[in-house]
Amino acid sequence: MSKTFVFKFGGASVKDAGSIKNLSEILFNRLRNGLVIVISAMGKTTNRLEEILQIKYRQEDYSSNITILKEFHLEICRQLFEENSSIFPIVSNLITQLEKQLERSLTKENYDYFYDQVVCYGELLSSKILQEYLCSKGYICVWQDAREIIQTDSNHRFAKVNWDQTTANCQKQLAPKLKQFPVIVPGFIGSTVTGDSTTLGREGSDFSAAILASCLHAQSVTIWKDVPGVLNADPKRFSDTVKFEELDYHEAAELTYYGASVIHPKTIKPLANAGIPLFVKSFLQPTESGTKIHHMDYINEKIPCIVVKDDQSLLSFKVTDFTFINEGHIQEIYQGLNELKLKVNLLQTSAISISIVVDRQDFKIEKLIANLQDAFQIRFNEHLQLITIKHHNPITIEKIIKGKEVIMEQITRTTFQVLHKPASS
Structure with missing residues (x-):
């Protein structure tokens, strides 16, 4: 064949x-x-x-x-x-x-x-x-x-x-x-x-x-898009984007996990397991090189990558009997999320509450609240925006959060996430 x-x-x-x-x-x-x-x-x-x-x-x-x-x-x-x-x-x-x-x-x-x-x-x-x-x-x-x-x-x-x-x-x-x-x-x-x-x-x-x-x-998969390849941010939102000539499977998978829309999140795993390279190319400029996603033995320069997810919902679960949050509470919430096929985009815990950010989905958040309201006091906010910066630096963070009404933020060595209420909401 x-x-x-x-x-x-x-x-x-x-x-x-x-x-x-x-x-x-x-x-x-x-x-x-x-x-x-x-x-x-x-x-x-x-x-x-x-x-x-x-x-x-x-x-x-x-x-x-x-x-x-x-x-x-x-x-x-x-x-x-x-x-x-x-x-x-x-x-x-x-x-x-x-x-x-x-x-x-x-x-x-x-x-x-x-x-x-x-x-x-x-x-x-x-x-x-x-x-x-x-x-x-x-x-x-x-x-x-x-x-x-x-x-x-x-x-x-x-x-x-x-x-x-x-x-x-x-x-x-x-x-x-x-x-x-x-x-x-x-x-x-x-x-x-x-x-x-x-x-x-x-x-x-x-x-x-x-x-x-x-x-x-x-031998390969080629995804034809209206962008020149995989960029470090959505060019419709940011004017100073950078195109990656190549990306490692793991790096690409993380970007899709956080919501980068250029590739569906489940795409990378079967290709990486089979060693099949993925090319992202522009149907507007089909002769250009695009981006190659494959196994790489070396680390790219850590360029900050910005991913924006709209229409996010924040749910905060507070225990009602003055006990502290424990593994059982988290398991109960995640079981409810799993049953409704809701993916958590951000999780934060305190002594007495658990806060999660999920995509807005018809009926499902209402069902989750109904299923868990006997065990928790639940607060709910919607129409929020979640911004993730992978390979963050102080300049990029300052630029992103400037002038925003921040509701929640979280930072690790490699990733910064901020949930805020857009001005138009």
């Missing part, structure tokens, strides 16, 4: 007709047998689907939102295809399937399950459109439903991969196709053993690429 390579294109790279044309130009000299192309939903489609879910949950009319979503995809198709193209009935059929999913009952109890059955249509639409467009331009490639390949448990919205079965599926179904054609795969999604759709965590298409690369023993 020819060597396998995996490319992943995010939503910004397929946000409109011009972007898809640009993507096809990137693939012009790179399209070959053995290439897996993982595609995210177009632009802000996932956000639109989440908004539809919210409207559905409030028992309000979402029909106009469906119309807007359908028209968005059809208009892109009109700019890319002839009128008689088969893509138009394909898109209409997928939208009809989505509408049928939305006819079912939605409650707090089945929200995560319902989410996965609905939000998966973003990637199904984008990957089908791209595959049809490449074929219309003479680039022969085939489409593969990721749900037939990536098998997971039923932890909806944060599904865990069944690696043995997924590897077997890759070798049986995907590898033979790759001997003859490049293969387009929708990212972010998988399925349970019973065939229900699952998702791998928000922005999980990077992880899809890593899963397929690991199971296929790929």
Whole structure:
């Protein structure tokens, strides 16, 4: 079999007709047998689907939102295809399937399950459109439903991969196709053993690429972004960013843990375990070097890295019987967090309280408070911002906290974190 390579294109790279044309130009000299192309939903489609879910949950009319979503995809198709193209009935059929999913009952109890059955249509639409467009331009490639390949448990919205079965599926179904054609795969999604759709965590298409690369023993993974590579800060927030030419797996993994959005947090582990290098490159400047993430025997210069996470929630748990905080209290809180699949971004303890910072998630924080309110007095703040500086120095810290209403901060030898209330909140 020819060597396998995996490319992943995010939503910004397929946000409109011009972007898809640009993507096809990137693939012009790179399209070959053995290439897996993982595609995210177009632009802000996932956000639109989440908004539809919210409207559905409030028992309000979402029909106009469906119309807007359908028209968005059809208009892109009109700019890319002839009128008689088969893509138009394909898109209409997928939208009809989505509408049928939305006819079912939605409650707090089945929200995560319902989410996965609905939000998966973003990637199904984008990957089908791209595959049809490449074929219309003479680039022969085939489409593969990721749900037939990536098998997971039923932890909806944060599904865990069944690696043995997924590897077997890759070798049986995907590898033979790759001997003859490049293969387009929708990212972010998988399925349970019973065939229900699952998702791998928000922005999980990077992880899809890593899963397929690991199971296929790929030579490399390339993630195509709208930035020149991995930067030490978000260029949309900071003007003086620095690009890393290369990063060690461990360094990259830490940045994703703290919330760096350029790579999904679960992406690094399977690639590092298999020794598969990860390249982060710009689809706007495809000939530039980007950043290579791999095993490094030497230490980079410790450039401060700044990661910003919005919409954070602070929960403070105080014991009510004048006892001091102990391991049992922490275990009880973490058990509640684990059951609801809430990840702690910052933890701080005192003699009589435990404070945690988590991402805001619909219904889950309310459930956590309800589950623990008999054991603790709980205080709750939301709409906060968490800033992490890795490899901090006094100048960077001073610059970051200047003028901010600081609620909590924590510092170690390598990491500084500050939670504050944004001025607009």
